[in-house]
Amino acid sequence: DTGVSQNPRHKITKRGQNVTFRCDPISEHNRLYWYRQTLGQGPEFLTYFQNEAQLEKSRLLSDRFSAERPKGSFSTLEIQRTEQGDSAMYLCASSLGGNRVGGNYNEQFFGPGTRLTVL
Amino acid sequence: AQSVAQPEDQVNVAEGNPLTVKCTYSVSGNPYLFWYVQYPNRGLQFLLKYITGDNLVKGSYGFEAEFNKSQTSFHLKKPSALVSDSALYFCAVRGNSGYSTLTFGKGTMLLVSP
Numbered sequence: 001d002t003g004v005s006q007n008p009r010h011k012i013t014k015r016g017q018n019v020t021f022r023c024d025p026i027s028e029h030n031r032l033y034w035y036r037q038t039l040g041q042g043p044e045f046l047t048y049f050q051n052e053a054q055l056e057k058s059r060l061l062s063d064r065f066s067a068e069r070p071k072g073s074f075s076t077l078e079i080q081r082t083e084q085g086d087s088a089m090y091l092c093a094s095s096l097g098g099n100r101v102g103g104n105y106n107e108q109f110f111g112p113g114t115r116l117t118v119l
Numbered sequence: 120a121q122s123v124a125q126p127e128d129q130v131n132v133a134e135g136n137p138l139t140v141k142c143t144y145s146v147s148g149n150p151y152l153f154w155y156v157q158y159p160n161r162g163l164q165f166l167l168k169y170i171t172g173d174n175l176v177k178g179s180y181g182f183e184a185e186f187n188k189s190q191t192s193f194h195l196k197k198p199s200a201l202v203s204d205s206a207l208y209f210c211a212v213r214g215n216s217g218y219s220t221l222t223f224g225k226g227t228m229l230l231v232s233p
Contacts, residue, residue: 033221040225040226041225041226042123042211042223043209044223045221045222091162091163093163106170106213107153107168108165108221109165110155110162110163110164112161112162113162
């Protein structure tokens with residue numbers, strides 16, 4: 001399967017614990033995105049990488065959240081001191097960079113997500 | 120700031136009938152518009168996009184969408200619905216400058232009855 005993969009698929013943790021999620025993008029994609037989706041809502045943008053550089057972070061990304069993409073391939077999203085409000089589906093997506101018209105530019109391909117439950 | 124509105128939480132249609140899922144948007148400059156579909160316990164799947172050119176865009180599984188600049192709309196359509204089309208549909212927009220941030224609507228559940 002050459003799509004976007006995410007691990008783990010499910011994570012249950014106690015409030016106050018730290019959790020880390022991993023995303024492996026489509027291999028030739030230079031852009032990687034993290035989103036959060038809660039029940040009844042569309043995905044909300046968290047952060048975005050082009051290669052290894054983190055180019056944008058949403059105001060939703062509090063100081064407890066950190067994301068890395070050290071070699072420009074896979075990415076990790078860590079949440080420290082989890083809170084019950086962090087319970088959500090965390091989605092990763094990847095795309096080819098550039099604004100060229102046509103081809104496969106611009107659309108993002110999503111992974112299956114990691115469902116986090118904070119007790 | 121860019122935004123997307125999907126005014127219907129749910130759309131019900133009988134199999135074989137045409138369907139429309141509505142989407143309106145707000146963005147600075149020219150929009151890039153997308154439709155995604157989400158099946159239970161699965162990630163979002165790309166359906167189609169509008170970047171430039173013809174206002175009628177054709178995508179996967181027989182879906183199409185019509186871009187209307189004056190009405191700032193990008194409604195998703197299909198001439199003949201299938202029960203298997205039942206899923207959650209998301210419209211998304213990004214501007215044509217700067218970064219690639221997508222803004223999604225809250226989604227519309229499509230239910231196709233046999």
